[in-house]
Amino acid sequence: MLIVENFLLALTSLKSNKMRALLTMLGIIIGISSVITIVSIGNSVSKNIENEIKQSGMNNISVSVTARDSGDNESSTYEGPTADDMFSSSSIGDYEREYSSDIKAISYEENIGDGEARMDAGKETQKTVTVDGVNNGYFTMNNVKLLKGRSINKNDDEHSSDVAVIPSSVADALASSNDNLIGQEIRVVFDDKILTYTIVGIYDDSTKSGSMFGGYQSNPTMYIPATAAMDANSSSGIQFFSVMPSSANSASKLSSETESYFKKLYKSNKDFTVDVYNAQKDVNDVMSSINKIKAAIAVIAGIALLVGGIGVMNIMLVSVTERTREIGVRKAIGAKRSHIKTQFIIEAMIICGIGGIIGIILGLTVATIVALKMSLPVAISIPVIIISVMFSMGIGIFFGFYPANKAAKLDPIEALRYE
Amino acid sequence: MENAAKTQAAHIIEMSNIHKSFYIGTPQELEILHGIDLTVDEGEFISIVGASGSGKSTLMNIIGALDKQTEGEYLLRGIDVKSADDDHLAEMRNKEIGFVFQNFNLIPRINALKNVELPMLYAGDSTAERTEKARALLEMVEMSDWVTHQPNELSGGQKQRVAIARALANDPAIILADEPTGALDSRTGHLVMDLFHRINRDGKTIVLITHSEELAAETDRQITLKDGKIC
Numbered sequence: 001m002l003i004v005e006n007f008l009l010a011l012t013s014l015k016s017n018k019m020r021a022l023l024t025m026l027g028i029i030i031g032i033s034s035v036i037t038i039v040s041i042g043n044s045v046s047k048n049i050e051n052e053i054k055q056s057g058m059n060n061i062s063v064s065v066t067a068r069d070s071g072d073n074e075s076s077t078y079e080g081p082t083a084d085d086m087f088s089s090s091s092i093g094d095y096e097r098e099y100s101s102d103i104k105a106i107s108y109e110e111n112i113g114d115g116e117a118r119m120d121a122g123k124e125t126q127k128t129v130t131v132d133g134v135n136n137g138y139f140t141m142n143n144v145k146l147l148k149g150r151s152i153n154k155n156d157d158e159h160s161s162d163v164a165v166i167p168s169s170v171a172d173a174l175a176s177s178n179d180n181l182i183g184q185e186i187r188v189v190f191d192d193k194i195l196t197y198t199i200v201g202i203y204d205d206s207t208k209s210g211s212m213f214g215g216y217q218s219n220p221t222m223y224i225p226a227t228a229a230m231d232a233n234s235s236s237g238i239q240f241f242s243v244m245p246s247s248a249n250s251a252s253k254l255s256s257e258t259e260s261y262f263k264k265l266y267k268s269n270k271d272f273t274v275d276v277y278n279a280q281k282d283v284n285d286v287m288s289s290i291n292k293i294k295a296a297i298a299v300i301a302g303i304a305l306l307v308g309g310i311g312v313m314n315i316m317l318v319s320v321t322e323r324t325r326e327i328g329v330r331k332a333i334g335a336k337r338s339h340i341k342t343q344f345i346i347e348a349m350i351i352c353g354i355g356g357i358i359g360i361i362l363g364l365t366v367a368t369i370v371a372l373k374m375s376l377p378v379a380i381s382i383p384v385i386i387i388s389v390m391f392s393m394g395i396g397i398f399f400g401f402y403p404a405n406k407a408a409k410l411d412p413i414e415a416l417r418y419e
Numbered sequence: 420m421e422n423a424a425k426t427q428a429a430h431i432i433e434m435s436n437i438h439k440s441f442y443i444g445t446p447q448e449l450e451i452l453h454g455i456d457l458t459v460d461e462g463e464f465i466s467i468v469g470a471s472g473s474g475k476s477t478l479m480n481i482i483g484a485l486d487k488q489t490e491g492e493y494l495l496r497g498i499d500v501k502s503a504d505d506d507h508l509a510e511m512r513n514k515e516i517g518f519v520f521q522n523f524n525l526i527p528r529i530n531a532l533k534n535v536e537l538p539m540l541y542a543g544d545s546t547a548e549r550t551e552k553a554r555a556l557l558e559m560v561e562m563s564d565w566v567t568h569q570p571n572e573l574s575g576g577q578k579q580r581v582a583i584a585r586a587l588a589n590d591p592a593i594i595l596a597d598e599p600t601g602a603l604d605s606r607t608g609h610l611v612m613d614l615f616h617r618i619n620r621d622g623k624t625i626v627l628i629t630h631s632e633e634l635a636a637e638t639d640r641q642i643t644l645k646d647g648k649i650c
Contacts, residue, residue, distance in 0.1 A: 005540055012528050329524040332485060333585065334513020334541040336506045412485050416524070 010347035021351060024315045027308025028355030032388050034301035036363025042294035043379035044371045053283055059251045061258055062277045064240040085272040086237025089157055089227060095261060102254045105137035108241035110229035114219055115188040119174040127173045129222045131188055133229020141244045149182045149201030152225050160227040164197035167205035167220040195232060197224055251280040309395040316348050316403035327407050328415025337408040344407050348400025349393055356392025360385055431496060431592050431624050432459035438490035439477050451477045453647045464619040466627040466635035469644035479628045483595045484511045496592045513541050517586030521598035523578040525570040531557060531581045532566040538588040556584040576607035583614060593624045612637060
């Protein structure tokens with residue numbers, strides 16, 4: 001009841017000094033709005049980076065066989081890794097089984113090169129394609145969208161089956177309709193050989209999104225089993241594969257586990273070792289830099305808020321002095337210290353509360369405009385808003401407390417005599 | 420305390436050997452009141468007269484529980500004022516004393532009704548109770564037409580009538596009026612005095628502090644203060 005009365009009274013007294021109240025609020029408005037703006041824009045930037053990471057598969061872990069940096073001499077003649085040094089689909093399979101719960105997909109490739117694809121019954125006679133040997137995980141990792149049939153599966157990879165998943169652009173070019181393409185044969189003519197595959201699937205290559213290698217590919221890519229490609233290339237093993245973690249959070253853990261797994265495996269290999277690279281580490285560094293910058297600017301904004309709070313205290317002290325006589329009268333007619341204290345603290349809280357709300361609206365508006373202009377995702381954080389309101393109320397209590405206490409402690413006789 | 424209040428109900432104020440000193444920087448000590456004995460009975464209308472510097476303001480502050488005596492005993496409706504702490508004193512002023520000041524001392528920016536409600540607000544009365552009682556009091560002082568007016572919209576005499584209504588709000592033991600006509604012209608001053616007489620006839624104890632012999636002559640009993648002593 002007294003709270004309501006005090007609230008109304010505080011509003012009346014603020015109304016009677018509109019300009020002063022507004023100028024006092026300005027400090028709080030600027031402080032709160034800059035905090036909100038900075039935190040919101042910072043969140044937008046972080047969110048943007050996160051989205052880009054998700055899209056580009058930066059969570060993925062790259063595992064590759066590299067020459068051991070022995071450093072002792074340079075006389076050792078360079079020789080490429082042999083089959084024993086490289087990964088095979090079975091050694092990768094062993095690794096995948098070991099960490100199956102943390103791994104969503106493993107992808108490896110063996111590129112054969114460009115060739116002319118031909119079919120018997122086609123609109124056009126031939127179409128240049130890049131033939132890429134891939135495993136089953138490649139489809140998951142690169143978001144390959146199947147239109148018909150199936151992807152290259154484990155069985156194909158194990159048996160080096162001569163099967164192919166062709167891009168829709170090739171299907172459209174070489175066949176009048178792709179209704180019965182599945183099961184038909186496609187020939188690819190290379191400079192030195194002709195390879196024949198059975199079509200098992202058609203994928204959508206109209207959009208090129210999702211490729212972690214970005215850029216443009218001049219030719220449509222036709223997928224065949226990686227092992228089949230290795231046979232065709234007569235290559236002895238896989239030198240590089242990527243791992244997609246089951247969740248973004250497990251990336252760094254999986255990365256270090258992978259590293260120790262392969263380091264152990266290659267311990268006895270004198271010439272080669274395994275390099276494990278995870279972009280997440282770099283991303284974390286970037287993120288922590290951003291957070292540091294964000295914190296530094298937030299501190300400056302916080303100082304603005306502090307200055308605003310001191311402004312409130314100053315005005316409250318003026319208000320107490322101005323109303324000394326009123327305080328004396330109130331005490332004479334029976335106001336206790338707590339009554340006077342409550343009255344002034346509520347007044348300070350109202351200044352800060354209104355200032356805080358205006359500051360939040362202003363801050364969110366600025367942050368939204370900036371985010372839209374910079375084509376960043378708009379990140380409005382409810383907890384930040386709630387914390388800001390509480391914080392500005394807190395400033396009211398904190399900076400209102402001293403003046404209120406001063407008012408409450410006034411000697412009624414002195415106060416009544418005050419001119 | 421309940422019992423004490425009952426047995427001594429007849430004495431609203433009981434003062435014996437009241438001394439009041441002020442420390443004006445150690446070691447000097449300035450004694451303003453040199454042993455005051457004063458008893459005021461219920462329903463009395465007394466006046467305390469004295470020239471400036473006689474100590475009447477100091478005495479008024481002690482009677483009004485705004486200040487405490489240095490020595491001696493003061494019972495306000497049987498309650499020992501000296502032993503009360505700050506909040507307890509505030510409560511006593513709220514319940515037992517109705518102040519009327521020379522310069523009215525209404526709270527600016529709030530209307531007459533709210534001003535009269537204020538002591539009841541501090542006493543913790545409900546909104547409905549406060550409004551009803553404040554309206555009745557304003558009617559009693561013939562200010563019904565001015566309830567929503569702010570102090571700066573009222574004349575001196577009107578302000579003082581609102582102040583008297585406010586003083587009566589919690590049905591106090593005494594009305595303590597400090598030069599209540601000092602800032603008014605003589606005609607308005609008389610009207611205010613008439614109001615005090617009317618309130619007194621209704622049974623309210625009134626202590627009037629004044630330097631005017633003329634006003635003091637209107638009261639039941641005159642106490643003259645000179646150099647901190649009753650003479």
